[in-house]
Amino acid sequence: MILYFLALVLFVMGLYCLVAKKNIIKKIxxxxxxxxxxxxxxxxxxxxxxxxxxxxxxxxxxxxxxxKGVDPLPQALVLTSIVIGLGVLALMVSICLRLYEKYKTFDMSEINRLRG
Amino acid sequence: MDKMEKYIRDGKSGMTPIVKTVVRFVMGIIFIFGAYVVLYGHLTPGGGFAGGVILACGFIILTLAFGKGLALSKFSDKWASIIDNSAALIFLTIGFIGFSGGYFFMNILGKGKEFALFSAGTIPLCNIAIGLKVTASVFAVFLTLSIFGRFVSKLVDDYEDDTEKE
Amino acid sequence: MQAYFPLFTAIPLAMAFINLLVTKVNKKVTDFLAFLAMASLASMAVMMLFESPFSYQVGGWAPPIGILLVSDGLSSVMLVIINVIGLLSMIYSTKYMTTYTAKPKFYTLFLLMIAGMNGVVITGDMFNLYVFLEIASIASYALVGFGCEKDELEASFKYLILGGVASTAVLFGIAFLYSMTGTLNMPDLAVKIPEIGHNHAMGFVMALFIMGFGLKASSVPFHAWLPDAHPSAPAPISAMLSGVLIKALGIYAIARIMFNIFGSDTMVSSILMFLGALSMLVGVFLAVGQHDFKRMLAYHSISQMGYVMMGLGLGLNPNVPPALAALALFGGLFHMVNHAVFKSCLFLCAGAFEYRTGTKDKTEMGGLIRRMPFTSATCSIASLSISGVPPFNGFWSKLIIIVAFMKAGYTVYGILAILVAFMTMISFIRLQMNVIFGKLPEKFAKIKEVPFAMVLPLVILATLCLAIGVFYPLVDQNLIEAAKDALLDKAQYISFLGR
Structure with a gap:
């Protein structure tokens, strides 16, 4: 049970990092x-x-x-989700590099041309 | 092997000769291990993705140790892109061949004996296609983000300028 | 057709990779290849309308174990929307995308997005739905940032971060469902979930799904990415995102999961109705003050999606008479189809004006009907349609939703819907005055009508706006009726398991 709770804690930590940090690398x-x-x-x-x-x-x-064997299906799902995560990560990093090229900053609060 | 010797002695590109020599010995083992993981994917843990990542890491280590010249002469970005696309098409073709058995991705080949290398029908073929695809695309991502990111070298310069000002 | 059902995802995937390979040799064939793929998909989708519901086992594995593909009324309607509007956008982009570089890469991403959306609407497996959702989303992130300018990149990054959160929420929900039921097959889940009954974990799963798919459908508390992402994308992609993507990934997934798997539920119903009403109001109020043509349309997308959500919400309510719930659901689905037609037409028109005048600011335009008659006329028809003027299609669906809400006793929601329809009309009348009529500025005195490849999709979409409105009892009723029945008939969905 404690392990499930730790997974949740990790999830919340990630969300906090996503919401509170301004640096786009930290958001990633x-x-x-x-x-x-x-x-x-x-x-x-x-x-x-x-x-x-x-x-x-x-x-x-x-x-x-x-x-005795553990359920193999979640492991297959995790593998798929890791592959998807890799793709998303590569796209995020490349967009991030492009953003730096245009704005000369990694600070999300200075990247604010679109609003309203 | 004269060519490799020349690359190792070359002090301009890549890392020190110690790293280069070690990488030269390790390289072969990494590639064999990657190929093993791909080919035995249907019998042991591993498979196309894991093996492909190992193979791509082999190329990445080569690039890091020897500089981009050697790695690009072995596996250029153009070939990475071509293999990437054709491997995806091979995988889809395996799916289409399944139509002859009645369903998409039907395993129409003989299943063979348990624990034999040539068994499990089309699954090893799928693993090989995925392995090629992952090798090519992970290496292509690495190239795009590092060497061909024409902005990356500029990025580092800018960053250094910024820190100097501060 | 039944034996080749998986081709809906296989053709665009194959063509995406063939396109990249062939264009290394010859760049000119890329238009032709993309057209070939989209034309065959669109004709297959129209043929699918005449099929009775069936299921398909990928790889020949029996349902609870293998991946199941399901075709029923709702999937067929969604397939037609996706592929026909995809074909029209593709024809449009043959000319429009010449202003950008790297056209082959654009088509590859476009086809991947189509493959993802087709996969989402035909699949009967929970995890498969997630995978296709991610394929479509990743392609759309890249397409939003296709221009690689400051605005596009910023919009793309925002969309990526929020879309990433949505995908995580969906995956979390799927993991929870699997841990409770031990299956990922959607008809199988529909059998097993009533056996478990309602508990806190099930409520958590529903909340995660409403958050995840609601973010993809951009209902109001989760709408922040849409007004940035849709205007920044190239025009054909804006049309695809606003016209199709938010429906296939958001509304379709919510409808399929809530109706066919969980079944009617008072709490979910009231949440959906509330979110719908909120989206309607907030979207239209934010839209009125916008100067940017495409940004205004994006806010209207949020507002119009609110109508669809409200219709779905009342359809889920177990406390109203079944006939009224069915009527509201019918209205919601009908409005979804209509919105796909007129909103993609409007976005393509905005792109056509931008193509010639070089601006997206509607206050700078004016009197364009004298210089660009076809574009202006189609824009006018689509505007009338979205503001709900009879006999265009938007009128009927809004009327049905409002009548259903009034009869069911939700008078406040009904009055809000009327108010929002009125404000939409004001907003679009101002648009007409600014862009189409009025004084032609000096600098636009010499512009010409856009090329034929861009006019043709506009004319087809405008004709569809009128045709769906006028021939509504003849054609649409059967189609939407089939889609509605597919959602309400849970027993039929479960029966896909046995075949």
């Missing part, structure tokens, strides 16, 4: 932290006490996996 770090907290949560969903990796190796009975 905030987004990444929230994403990883969700990934952690997903892995915890599939976890069970004394579980083994859901991979069939040589000399292993299939029933052993069914009895």
């Amino acid at each position: 770090i905030g987004i990444v932290i929230t994403e990883y907290s969700i990934n952690l949560f997903l892995v915890l969903v599939g976890w069970r006490k004394g579980g083994i990796a859901p991979i069939l190796l040589k000399g292993m009975q299939k029933s052993e996996i069914v009895e």
Whole structure:
């Protein structure tokens, strides 16, 4: 239970970083932290006490996996979500570089041409 | 190997000869390990994405240690883009071939024996396509953000100027 | 058609990559390739209207395990909106995008966005929905910043941050649902959720979904990104974002999840109605004072989406008579279709004016009907349509929503809807006076009508505005009726599991 709570704490920390920090690099770090907290949560969903990796190796009975193996689906989901996170991160960093090129600053409060 | 020796002695681009020598020995192992993770993705932990990232990291280490000249001569940005796109198309083609079995992405090849390298039908092929795609695209992202980001060198200069003023 | 259902995502994906490969050799074929993909998709989408509901198992895996694709009335209507408006925007951008560089990359991103949206509306699997949502979103982040100028980059970054939060919320909700039910298949979830019943965790999931998809649909407390992102994008992309993306990723997902999976619920219903009414009011009040043509249209998008949300909200309410709930839902879905038609037409018109005059400020324009007759006429028709003047299409859907609310006893919401319709009309009359009629400024005395490739989509969309309005009982009623039935008939959705 405490682990689920820690995932939530991580999520809230990421959101705080996203909202309170003005530096756009720190905002990006905030987004990444929230994403990883969700990934952690997903892995915890599939976890069970004394579980083994859901991979069939040589000399292993299939029933052993069914009895002890952790749920493989959340792990597949986490992998997909990590890949998506990588894509979003690359896009964010490149937009961030372009923003610096145009505005000469990483401070979000000075990047405010659009308003209203 | 004369060419590699020349690159190692070259003091202008890249890091010190110690790093270069170590990277030269480690490189092969990294690539073999990456290829192993991709090819055995259907039997052991790993797969296309993990192996592809390992392979791309091999190229990235090469770039960091030897400078951009050597890495770009081995794997240029144009080829990265071409492999990136064609690997995605190969993956889709595997999906389209599934139509001959009745459904999109149907596993129509024989499943083979358990724990054999050639088993599990189309899944190893998918892994290879994904591995190529991830290698090319992660390396292309690295190139775009570092070497071809024509603003990056300028960025560092600007930053240094700013700090000097302060 | 049934055997080749996944082609709706496969064709645009394949063409996106083929396009990038081929244009390394020859840059001129890119228009042709994109047109080929979009034309085949649009014709397939129209053919899908004549199919009865069915489900498709990807890879031949049986439903609770494998990925399920579902086609019913609502998906077919959404597919038609996405692909037909996508085709028209694509034809428009053959000329419009010549003012930008890197046209092949634009088409690749465009096709990826189409693939993502098609995927969202045909999928029957929760995680698959998230993946396609992200594909469409990432492509749209890049497209908003396509100009790479100060404004575009800033808008794109804001959109990216808020969109990232939305995606995280959606993924969190999906993880929660999986931990409670142990399945990701949407019809299977529809079976298992009533067995669990309502508890706090389920309420949390609903809140996360309303936040996540509401942010994509830009309903009011989450609307901050839209007025920046939509005007900054190139005009065909503004038309796609405002006309299609916020519906496919936001409204469709909310409707599908709330109606078909969770079922009717008083709390969600009142939240949706409240958010809808708030969006309507705030959007229209902010729109009235805007000088920027496209920014004003973006605020109107928020306001019009409010109508759709309100219609969905009343449709979810278990306490009103079923006939009235169905009527409100019908009105909401009908307004969604109408909004897709007239708002994309208006954004394309704004782009056409900008293409010739070089400004987005509507106070600088004037008297353009003498120089650009086709663009001005279509802009006029679409404006009348959005302000709800009979016999154009916007009138019928607004009337149905208002009647449903009045009859159901929600008089305040009904009166608000009338007020907002009135204010929309004022806002668009001012737009007409500023842009189309009035005195032609000296500097625009020599401008010409935009090229044929840009006029054609405008004329088609304006004709559709009129046709949907006039022939409303003949054609639309059956289509929207099928979409409404698909949402209200939960048993049919569950039956996709067994086939």
